[in-house]
Amino acid sequence: MSRFPAAQGWSAWPAPAKLNLFLQIVGRRADGYHQLQTVFRLLDWGDSVFLRPRMDGVIARVGEGAAGVAEADDLLVRAAKILKNESKCVQGVDIGIEKRIPMGGGFGGGSSDAATVLVALNRLWGLGFDFERLAELGLRLGADVPVFVHGRNAWAEGVGERLTAIDLPSAWYLLASPGVHAATAGLFQAPDLTRNAAPAKIADFLSGTALGNAFEPVLRRREPAVEALFEALARIGTPRLTGSGSGCFVEFATRESAEAALAALPVGVNAWLARGADRSPLLDAVESFTTGASPSG
Ligand SMILES: C[C@](O)(CO)[C@H](O)COP(=O)(O)OP(=O)(O)OC[C@H]1O[C@@H](n2ccc(N)nc2=O)[C@H](O)[C@@H]1O
Ligand SMILES: Nc1ncnc2c1ncn2[C@@H]1O[C@H](COP(=O)(O)OP(=O)(O)OP(=O)(O)O)[C@@H](O)[C@H]1O
Numbered sequence: 001m002s003r004f005p006a007a008q009g010w011s012a013w014p015a016p017a018k019l020n021l022f023l024q025i026v027g028r029r030a031d032g033y034h035q036l037q038t039v040f041r042l043l044d045w046g047d048s049v050f051l052r053p054r055m056d057g058v059i060a061r062v063g064e065g066a067a068g069v070a071e072a073d074d075l076l077v078r079a080a081k082i083l084k085n086e087s088k089c090v091q092g093v094d095i096g097i098e099k100r101i102p103m104g105g106g107f108g109g110g111s112s113d114a115a116t117v118l119v120a121l122n123r124l125w126g127l128g129f130d131f132e133r134l135a136e137l138g139l140r141l142g143a144d145v146p147v148f149v150h151g152r153n154a155w156a157e158g159v160g161e162r163l164t165a166i167d168l169p170s171a172w173y174l175l176a177s178p179g180v181h182a183a184t185a186g187l188f189q190a191p192d193l194t195r196n197a198a199p200a201k202i203a204d205f206l207s208g209t210a211l212g213n214a215f216e217p218v219l220r221r222r223e224p225a226v227e228a229l230f231e232a233l234a235r236i237g238t239p240r241l242t243g244s245g246s247g248c249f250v251e252f253a254t255r256e257s258a259e260a261a262l263a264a265l266p267v268g269v270n271a272w273l274a275r276g277a278d279r280s281p282l283l284d285a286v287e288s289f290t291t292g293a294s295p296s297g
Helices: 075-087 109-124 131-139 145-150 185-188 200-207 216-222 224-233 255-264 281-290
Strands: 011-028 036-054 059-061 092-098 156-157 163-165 172-176 248-252 270-275
Touching: 011 109, 011 145, 011 172, 011 281, 036 145, 059 075, 075 131, 092 109, 092 131, 092 145, 109 131, 109 145, 109 281, 131 145, 145 156, 145 163, 145 281, 163 248, 163 281, 172 255, 185 281, 216 224, 224 248, 248 255, 255 270
Parallel strands: 059 092
Antiparallel strands: 011 036, 036 092, 036 156, 156 163, 172 248, 172 270
16 A cells, blocks of 8 residues: 555655666856756656645655655755745645655656656646746756656757757667766766767757767766676667666667567666656646546555
8 A cells, every 4th residue: 555645635646767868068058067968758667756735834755755865955845845935835745755766877866756746736736837937946956857847758958958849759768777876966077078079950869870978988987887787788789878877778669679688688787677758647647637637646
């Protein structure tokens, strides 16, 4: 039984993971942030966020939360606080999480959790903020939050907030984690990171000429566990890095081919499968909530 049952007022909301199918750095802003070009692919797999509005105005985390993350630092809690401050809403909320997305893996878990809180609480508190406004608030919490708010696969520029929705073919992914935490801020500072790539176009990605990840060579040099994972995955396909790592993935056209690859991996590789989404499952949950049906709890 769920620790957050619908009978006790909880509603359940998906927080999908993402992959960066392509990532390069084309410049730097005056404030030091790097300007990227990337392709975000949303997955039909991720964390589950549980929300229960409360009338006393208190925002509280219930249960364990993300491992090792203090309540005040938790992106779930920070997202709810930002929304409350901006809206002057008098309500509060209890927040629970079932974490599945490994932290620091480049799968965007913390950012997606935050986006789900913004989008779902906007409904539950009846605020009526549009997605643009929610994405702007989300950007204050992290560069990857806006794409999760909009919920569409996207070509992204700027720091990841200038989004152009794109359609991607259906695909299955073998995801793998080497178990090392890649600190995003540290990797952006790496001296051997290529920061001046020639800008690509969406067509370069779609035709398959732009598929690399600028962090991949840096992380493979720094982390023997990442290099070892790449070598293991090369036996079953073409491994790629997501985000600033350390998570890796291999793309397959069908579920059957992904399953066969998973079965062929050496024992000890921490890998699992996920389907690429056409759009975020969060959008479906929000739309069914609007039409009067309660999301599953
Ligand atoms: C690597 C990606 O995951 C690709 O999707 C994102 O660009 C990273 O996004 P994120 O994890 O949300 O990162 P943030 O929490 O916003 O930033 C962490 C730190 O990384 C550095 N940072 C981040 C994004 C960016 N475009 N340039 C940077 O230099 C900054 O020092 C920042 O303080
Ligand atoms: N609810 C949360 N879930 C996960 N991490 C959180 C959360 N709240 C705060 N954090 C912090 O954010 C850090 C990054 O976590 P996250 O899972 O988003 O990493 P990531 O997948 O590498 O992100 P990205 O792909 O956006 O770079 C964690 O190490 C943790 O300290």
